[in-house]
Amino acid sequence: MVPPEYYLLLSAAVFCIGLFGVLTRKNALYFLMSVELMLNAANINLIAFSLFWGNMTGQTFALFVIALAAAEVAIGIGIILVLYRNFGTVSVTDATTMRW
Amino acid sequence: MDPTVVTTAALQSQLPEWTALGPVIVLGLTGLLLLTIDAIWPKRNANTTYAIVSAAGAIIALGITVWYLVAGTGQETHGGAITLFSEAIVVDGMALFFTAIFTSVAALVIVASHDYLKGHENSAEFYSLLMFATTGMALMAVSNSLVTVFVSLEMASLPSYALVGFLKKDRGSVEASLKYFLIGALSSAVFLFGISLIYAVTGSLLLTEISAQFADGGVAGFAGVAGIGVLMIAGGFAYKTASVPFHFWAPEAYEGAPAPVSAFLSSASKAAGFVVAFRVFAEAFMPLLEVTPAIDWALAFAVLAVLTMVVGNFAAATQENVKRMLAYSSIGHAGYALIGLAALTAGGPHNGDVMGAAMAHLLIYGFMNTGAFLFIAMVEYWGVGRTFEDYAGLSQKAPLACVAMAVFMFSLAGLPVFGGFFSKYALFASAVSAGFWWLAAVGAVTSALSLYYYSRVVKAIWIEEPNGNLDVIESKPTGLYAAIIFAAVATVLLLPGFPIALETAEAAASALFA
Numbered sequence: 001m002v003p004p005e006y007y008l009l010l011s012a013a014v015f016c017i018g019l020f021g022v023l024t025r026k027n028a029l030y031f032l033m034s035v036e037l038m039l040n041a042a043n044i045n046l047i048a049f050s051l052f053w054g055n056m057t058g059q060t061f062a063l064f065v066i067a068l069a070a071a072e073v074a075i076g077i078g079i080i081l082v083l084y085r086n087f088g089t090v091s092v093t094d095a096t097t098m099r100w
Numbered sequence: 101m102d103p104t105v106v107t108t109a110a111l112q113s114q115l116p117e118w119t120a121l122g123p124v125i126v127l128g129l130t131g132l133l134l135l136t137i138d139a140i141w142p143k144r145n146a147n148t149t150y151a152i153v154s155a156a157g158a159i160i161a162l163g164i165t166v167w168y169l170v171a172g173t174g175q176e177t178h179g180g181a182i183t184l185f186s187e188a189i190v191v192d193g194m195a196l197f198f199t200a201i202f203t204s205v206a207a208l209v210i211v212a213s214h215d216y217l218k219g220h221e222n223s224a225e226f227y228s229l230l231m232f233a234t235t236g237m238a239l240m241a242v243s244n245s246l247v248t249v250f251v252s253l254e255m256a257s258l259p260s261y262a263l264v265g266f267l268k269k270d271r272g273s274v275e276a277s278l279k280y281f282l283i284g285a286l287s288s289a290v291f292l293f294g295i296s297l298i299y300a301v302t303g304s305l306l307l308t309e310i311s312a313q314f315a316d317g318g319v320a321g322f323a324g325v326a327g328i329g330v331l332m333i334a335g336g337f338a339y340k341t342a343s344v345p346f347h348f349w350a351p352e353a354y355e356g357a358p359a360p361v362s363a364f365l366s367s368a369s370k371a372a373g374f375v376v377a378f379r380v381f382a383e384a385f386m387p388l389l390e391v392t393p394a395i396d397w398a399l400a401f402a403v404l405a406v407l408t409m410v411v412g413n414f415a416a417a418t419q420e421n422v423k424r425m426l427a428y429s430s431i432g433h434a435g436y437a438l439i440g441l442a443a444l445t446a447g448g449p450h451n452g453d454v455m456g457a458a459m460a461h462l463l464i465y466g467f468m469n470t471g472a473f474l475f476i477a478m479v480e481y482w483g484v485g486r487t488f489e490d491y492a493g494l495s496q497k498a499p500l501a502c503v504a505m506a507v508f509m510f511s512l513a514g515l516p517v518f519g520g521f522f523s524k525y526a527l528f529a530s531a532v533s534a535g536f537w538w539l540a541a542v543g544a545v546t547s548a549l550s551l552y553y554y555s556r557v558v559k560a561i562w563i564e565e566p567n568g569n570l571d572v573i574e575s576k577p578t579g580l581y582a583a584i585i586f587a588a589v590a591t592v593l594l595l596p597g598f599p600i601a602l603e604t605a606e607a608a609a610s611a612l613f614a
Binding site: 028 | 247261275279
């Protein structure tokens, strides 16, 4: 069996790739994809350690997470659509009517 | 105990156990009912019907919650917490206390939205999203497993994103919604990764089992993983409660959103973040404070509390826009409530007092902050501007609402004659007795600063002369007026009622540490 540390490293790497995408990409759709990577990094952990601990909790929760991620994308795409209609762009840095 | 209480208690104890979830079920069904009505009779101007249905749902849920609180459901005096669904759900004093906050705020916001939504399309969707968000929050209050915590947190967040962007042709509203969503999606991913790390270390997601695992074997060999997990989970809560370092969304979202939605998010959503944070940290992560190597999350919260109080209050003092000022002030208030987590110590005798005081503060804050944002909603409804200058002389047009606004402002600042004073006093006093005098000191100093910017509003509406832009005020929105006056009455009534609120909160919080 692959030692659990390897799974932790893999998931941390996927999480960091996602975080890098979130921080560097300006396109809102890329942002959504990067967040998906971060959520799936957590799923890797949940499933790997479900096997490690010998219970089904983690695997079941991973299914819940997949469903929630889909819901989040649905509402995200909706928001990006109205963003495009109002600002004519899907860049997250162009919508600046209010100052930070 | 007087006879009526005995009868209601007896009546409640005869109900089946699942009815303990009554408030959540009523809220969820109301949301579905609204969508059904809209689907079957799609009328364009049924705003009033939807408002009545959703207000009725929120008030029934509030009634059930208060009844359970009085009857002692799930509390120490009546057999302790009720657990459902293999302990994933727990109904106890804390859950009921917070559900009472969410449902009262929701009821106030619904009544106020009736006027605000006149002339808007899709009002059924607005009210049902509001009900679904409240359902999610009520579910957050009863979550006893990291699964239900995460699912209910998303259930509360997803409708909120849509509510913030409800004015879909208004650029400010859309931009606010985008920023709220981006930071929300990011922080929920961080939060979930934290949960997965905790699962990796303990092999369970139930709070009680996590706690037992930590107390039993410590974090042997996995201290780093557990520590990062706890920090990431804390980050998720910082987002939901609009605390530093995840507070950036709050000023944008509150400023751009329709004002009733800002009221809802800054009061109910913040309290919802706190109830899960209280439960997760007090129930699951308490042993981490004493195992070796210890993971001192209380210290992390102490740092966050100080930063949040300072950042929120100083930023609020520099604002020209009243709504944005209130947004920053609500960040400052998150800092005060964070003291409820920061001043916890392993086995500390004052833990229940500190957390109870934070809960009581969130209750009073729920009314005064909702009221203040609804006043902004009324000014927006009239189309008067948004800055302090635009508010000048409003008292000549709407004296009663301006009295209420003065009550909210002074209560938020914590002046001695209003409810906000007692909750802050109880909070700081309990922090001092728990040995965290420096947290109380920072709180007291920043409260003094907050008096400056709150009194600017009062000065503008009561002392300054109107500068000619108040002629646009024609109508008197009844619903908004009623909600504002009711919030003011509640803020004032919580002055004599504060001992009861504090006692209930402390009993509920102490039960977590028992």
